[in-house]
Amino acid sequence: AQSVTQLGSHVSVSEGALVLLRCNYSSSVPPYLFWYVQYPNQGLQLLLKYTTGATLVKGINGFEAEFKKSETSFHLTKPSAHMSDAAEYFCAVSETQGGSEKLVFGKGTKLTVNP
Amino acid sequence: GAGVSQSPSNKVTEKGKDVELRCDPISGHTALYWYRQSLGQGLEFLIYFQGNSAPDKSGLPSDRFSAERTGGSVSTLTIQRTQQEDSAVYLCASSTSIKRHTEAFFGQGTRLTVV
Numbered sequence: 001a002q003s004v005t006q007l008g009s010h011v012s013v014s015e016g017a018l019v020l021l022r023c024n025y026s027s028s029v030p031p032y033l034f035w036y037v038q039y040p041n042q043g044l045q046l047l048l049k050y051t052t053g054a055t056l057v058k059g060i061n062g063f064e065a066e067f068k069k070s071e072t073s074f075h076l077t078k079p080s081a082h083m084s085d086a087a088e089y090f091c092a093v094s095e096t097q098g099g100s101e102k103l104v105f106g107k108g109t110k111l112t113v114n115p
Numbered sequence: 116g117a118g119v120s121q122s123p124s125n126k127v128t129e130k131g132k133d134v135e136l137r138c139d140p141i142s143g144h145t146a147l148y149w150y151r152q153s154l155g156q157g158l159e160f161l162i163y164f165q166g167n168s169a170p171d172k173s174g175l176p177s178d179r180f181s182a183e184r185t186g187g188s189v190s191t192l193t194i195q196r197t198q199q200e201d202s203a204v205y206l207c208a209s210s211t212s213i214k215r216h217t218e219a220f221f222g223q224g225t226r227l228t229v230v
Contacts, residue, residue, distance in 0.1 A: 036221075043206060044206070044208075044221040045221070046219075090157065102148065102171070106157055107156060
């Protein structure tokens with residue numbers, strides 16, 4: 001079974017600083033990888049995804065992530081943090097079982113942006 | 116509707132009571148998923164539906180949990196004889212196809228508190 005590890009349950013950055021949220025996965029097959037964001041009292045919103053092709057994936061709100069097979073990583077970055085980026089971020093891998101797919105999530109990283 | 120709708124948004128119930136949580140998916144979405152989000156535990160997969168059928172019930176934590184979907188639309192998650200450990204946010208998601216989980220859209224969740 002696939003699994004996802006997010007290093008750091010809480011990350012704090014200053015406004016304008018680099019955002020780096022770490023995600024490592026385990027998968028016995030080529031993975032489909034996702035980052036979701038959850039704002040307070042909201043559902044999850046897809047930020048970006050990797051399926052095949054280009055390993056650097058760009059998403060919404062200036063976020064991007066790079067799939068590195070050799071490191072089994074899919075870290076999320078943003079060059080300059082904005083106050084509105086404060087939220088919880090979840091990395092997920094798509095698990096295929098019995099012809100269907102479901103998402104296996106990491107435990108999440110809460111991002112705080114300081115003025 | 117415009118998005119996935121869940122009701123109620125908040126539910127407080129006494130230990131031992133039964134509760135029903137409702138999910139209205141996006142119109143036309145054939146796949147529907149239930150996840151549970153507990154503090155510090157990330158998102159736990161519970162069950163998914165393809166149409167009205169639930170081929171994968173492996174995630175339901177106990178036989179107190181059940182779910183159904185009617186008319187390929189509304190789904191109800193029922194928890195019988197609730198326990199305090201059932202307290203969590205229950206999230207519903209829908210997508211156009213079980214094979215394309217990348218397009219899953221999440222509702223805002225039902226926060227269940229068992230006292």
